Amino acid sequence: MSEHTITVAGVAIDTRHWIGGERVASAQTFPDVSPIDGSTIGGISRGTAMEAAAAVAAAKAAFPAWAATSRAERARILHAIADGVEKRIEELSIVETTDNGALLRSHRRGVMPRVAHNFRFFADWLLKLEHEDFETRGHTNHVSWDPAGPSVLITPWNAPLMLATWKVAPALAAGNTVILKPAEWTPLTASLLADIAAEAGLPAGVLNVVQGYGSEIGDALTSHPDVRRISFTGSVPTAKRIAESAAANLTPLSLELGGKSPLLVFADADLDLAVDLAVEQYDNAGQVCLAATRFLVEESVAEEFTRRFVEKAGQLTQGDPRDAATDIGPNIHPLQLEKIDGFVQRAVAAGSRAVIGGHRKDGQYYAPTLLTDVAQDSEIVQEEVFGPVLTLQTFATEDEAVRLANDTRFGLAATLATGAPERAERVTAQLVAGTVWTNCFFVRDLQAPFGGSRHSGVGREGGTWSFDFYCDLKNTVTSPNGWNNHG
Template structure:
């Protein structure tokens, strides 16, 4: 414990930056507030361009040695980080719940185990990277994945540590160094991860964490000439600013952005399954980029679907995310709550009808909401709300279902519920989405490509696709002769 340490839910957290293997303070701070009760958790170092530059310099200095470290040794250290995550899983879970308001039971059972799995998976996958040599007119082609250099990773507040390590793990496994900029609304578990990585033996400067506001340090990170990769998860407007900042140096980008995903329910579907999947979209208070917020139901079963949905949604428990019985926790921040409320108010003024919810419960919670009688070109159908707000529309046939599903500027995911396998094959082939789930939702494998189409993103990560991004692929062509062999 030091004078800088915060105590969050009984866990000591250092709120300073982590740069070059040392804790670094800033002249200014910002207040981190828990969405559970609005209580200030403490003051966190508020980064400036100077700290951003120092972090990139530390990453650049550490890069040659880490890039030269054998893959197997890098993998060993990543497994040691995973061990540290598992050892401190309960601490990470309660700190993240306190910091961002997501369910403690989810952090314990799913999210933090996935954090450890991110490190283990990409550590092991890095050891399998191989492309069979091939010949061209007697010459041998050999493909290799070379570390790219310092990477800037900018992560969101809705699943802070899981989404950060989804980027950190492949970047480090590839031999790169990292500067992580966590979201200012949920920065604390990134600080704990820095401690865990150091204890696992990750060399100084390989992982750096700079906290603060994107408007103040974002450009210093994304425009830096020594940065070789930028990965960002967040909003489309911020992605545009990052892309413009990175453009002068042609720094490659991976962008996982917003979604307005459809859930298509056909008349031949198992309606109980369809309702379960639809209500599941309220997970994490609707603060999930992949959420299927546009429910599209075949008109012949729409009335029955709605009746069952209203009953099931009405049984959800909204409250303290630390309680086992809670299904939906608070919205992350008052500004986000106001944004959600604005979307719903404007939709109702335009003619939408709230058959579930449609209002704030208080200054922390927005009631799970289902809006009907919405126009396809309306704001509530076209724009991402990022809250517990769903819309319901009907369709007459398969063609109309696909037309409505694809009629937004996004293309992150889609969910399809049908009892007809041939229909599932037809419809999934016509949908524009990076991921399509059929009769299921949120089944994710790290071997699979993940990303969005259209305004939902640029690029794919997962499995070898992650290493394709975080590496410079090289093809070495060797002639069959010209050697001076001396036996």
């Protein structure tokens, strides 16, 4: 076994970058630590501007041939990648659980199958991507999607492989070449993806994977003049730096950022359903950008809602995410745990009350928390915590509910619980959000547009919207005159 190989639950993982179809080591490494027990998994090649330049050069060199590859052949290779993912679902699941602490059962049942589906969906969508020709004064307009070029994809740690392939799959389907930079806290499954893609026959240089810290390699990628698209999922401050970096080259951006989404519970709602939706917000230890972390509950049912919520949340089991009985695992990193606890302690000091939780547990685990007596303009209501911390406020009228729901700088998602279709129609029309769920949560379809409003993001991806971003759209206008009839 190579000095650059580590093993997780019997799965061998190369810790080097994947550039131009070859493994490339860096002079330095950085530690990858499991949030489950704080153990060091291994040292990962720590990329710099040198590796960034090499990856972009490889992507640029591979772009003409990949862009010229037929849609059918691109789709075939994407399906082959999906086949490779499906063959390794168990391996990918245990590696990612070890790396980011999310539930093993969730990876097996939902997350890794979704990774394969990401490739299959965009492969199939590519084959039916078209715009009907239309006429202008006898001239024919034909719309086409041309590959844009090398694309830098920077992905988060909360669902590493699923969110990476949400970007990689449409970028490759569009005919672009890719430089994937996974989050430094969760780099392992991206390395395995490089192996799977190579085994599936993806040409060298079409997918490159580089690892490291944003300040050391990310800036070099996003400022590179040969990069034609940048897609990023993460925090607002990092997005601002990326936007500044990309501005010099006018590189188009897609940004999916933070959220502070509301769950509106009206008195006419099915209260058991509303409570189920509320408890679901602790999924992935609260590390979900779409989570409805602000409960807005009509005054007349607030007490009963809270009682039922506390009872149901008390049934959750927190512990080792590899255990099938576990409902909530650890938080990703000591720095994130410190951030979460800081939010809670400042809120309590300002007068909030922890109905449940409000404290750390052993290791990197934070107790599921619900805070009441929170002011609308307080930090805990206005800022994203990204942990198992929820707040509860009450409202008296529908107008007040909408006002409170929209009163943050974010606009990623919103969830609504009501028994009245007319109310649902009125309220959802007024909510500022990229996605609104009514009497459900986290129902996602890849053909739907996805993204956020305000500080929750720029642009939309999914279905044709993904191809609109990863491609240069072209309209070709043809005159009926001027043909020489030479056949």
